[in-house]
Amino acid sequence: xxxxxxxxxxxxxxxxxxxxxxxxxSRDLRTLPAIIGGDQxxxxxxxxAKSIPAKKQGIITGExxxxxxxxxxxxxxxxxxxxxxxxxxxxxxxxxLDYSPQVQxxxxxxxxxxxxxxxxxxxxxxxxxxxIRNRIKEELGFTVNIGISSxxxxxxxxxxxxxxxxxxxxxxxxxxxxxxxxxVGDLFMVGRATRKKLRRLNIQTIGQLANSEPAFxxxxxxxxxxxxxxxxxxxxxxxxxxxNFPKQKGVGxxxxxSFDVTDRKEALLVLLSLxxxxxxxxxxxxxxxxxxxxxxxxxxxxxxxHQRRLAHPCQSTRALYEVVESLFDEAWTGIPIRHLGLRIxxxxxxxxxxxxxxxxxxRQKDAVLDATMDKLRKRYGEKILVRGCFPHSGIKSIQxxxxxxxxxxxxxxxx
Numbered sequence: 001x002x003x004x005x006x007x008x009x010x011x012x013x014x015x016x017x018x019x020x021x022x023x024x025x026s027r028d029l030r031t032l033p034a035i036i037g038g039d040q041x042x043x044x045x046x047x048x049a050k051s052i053p054a055k056k057q058g059i060i061t062g063e064x065x066x067x068x069x070x071x072x073x074x075x076x077x078x079x080x081x082x083x084x085x086x087x088x089x090x091x092x093x094x095x096x097l098d099y100s101p102q103v104q105x106x107x108x109x110x111x112x113x114x115x116x117x118x119x120x121x122x123x124x125x126x127x128x129x130x131x132i133r134n135r136i137k138e139e140l141g142f143t144v145n146i147g148i149s150s151x152x153x154x155x156x157x158x159x160x161x162x163x164x165x166x167x168x169x170x171x172x173x174x175x176x177x178x179x180x181x182x183x184v185g186d187l188f189m190v191g192r193a194t195r196k197k198l199r200r201l202n203i204q205t206i207g208q209l210a211n212s213e214p215a216f217x218x219x220x221x222x223x224x225x226x227x228x229x230x231x232x233x234x235x236x237x238x239x240x241x242x243x244n245f246p247k248q249k250g251v252g253x254x255x256x257x258s259f260d261v262t263d264r265k266e267a268l269l270v271l272l273s274l275x276x277x278x279x280x281x282x283x284x285x286x287x288x289x290x291x292x293x294x295x296x297x298x299x300x301x302x303x304x305x306h307q308r309r310l311a312h313p314c315q316s317t318r319a320l321y322e323v324v325e326s327l328f329d330e331a332w333t334g335i336p337i338r339h340l341g342l343r344i345x346x347x348x349x350x351x352x353x354x355x356x357x358x359x360x361x362x363r364q365k366d367a368v369l370d371a372t373m374d375k376l377r378k379r380y381g382e383k384i385l386v387r388g389c390f391p392h393s394g395i396k397s398i399q400x401x402x403x404x405x406x407x408x409x410x411x412x413x414x415x
Contacts, residue, residue: 003155004115006113008088008143009145009164016084021141029078033054033057033074033076035078037049047065054068058071059075091140092136097284110156114239125169129148137165143165146159148170148171149172153234153238181205187206187228188231190228209229210229252278254342268325269395270340280374284374288348292323293305293342294342304335306330317370373385382398
């Protein structure tokens, strides 16, 4: 078996940083002493995630906000946005499905992927892991660590060897060299209390635990002692289980523009780039949508929205954009635009399309074109194909990534 463990680096903080940057912020929380957690107004709570500069100030995950502020008086405290985090988690999960149907969400920021059958299609596991890591960084904006091994435990331990933005292997033959020298507290399932008890028994490293007598460990930890011994020796037979979560109600993306858009052509280019991304995501899900909605915001936060129900479900970039263009022309009053959004809802997996004598294009040819473009973008990255209207326009040809105002279900418990 070949198993990948994918873990987002400083997930909550990274996701918040990406969201702010995509929405016009000039600061990157990852480069500042910053944490996610607590309640800024009430001044209480705990640290859920920290930046590297905050870590250098001695701040640790799980400590109180008061303790963190004593260590770093100028600390930036950002309250958690769980709706955003669910969107980011979903975006990563969907990308991973490109490489295997067997993807398990272990937590909101961790997934296991069974690569065993996929190796014939994608080739060398390490090369594929680097491809996944780079795609997540380029398309979604955040970094991950990927561990590779023959079981879930070793893949997870491998991914922890060095951070951030790394790929590591930890196969059984590498355990003695890579895992056994580590402190016993680094082993999965060894918490603070267990670590203290093991140290009292003069077991300081994972290697010492692995070479302890199982009967001795059972004497002190009962059945848990057997599990500790197995994990220290890299033994794990758990399977990667497919995750079943409620279907999304819609697919959408939005973007904040760094300048006032007052030109129809520029606004439509932004909407086309959003349509490219949304349609790509829909086809990846094998979903067809029947309600198209756009939203327009001015720099004064004036908001205009418009939507239309289609005669039949659709996932074609061209067909969706024709509706988007029409909706924009109906809705826009000429106000300077700072934010544009697109959302497709009322999703179905039925590819029914009613033929029309008035279509301006061949639906079948259009579907083939979309599929070809999707295949090339999946293999070589989203920038491999750019429509002729985008070069020199100053507008990204395909945009929208991890955070949009979608009605995604919030993941409350994934462990």
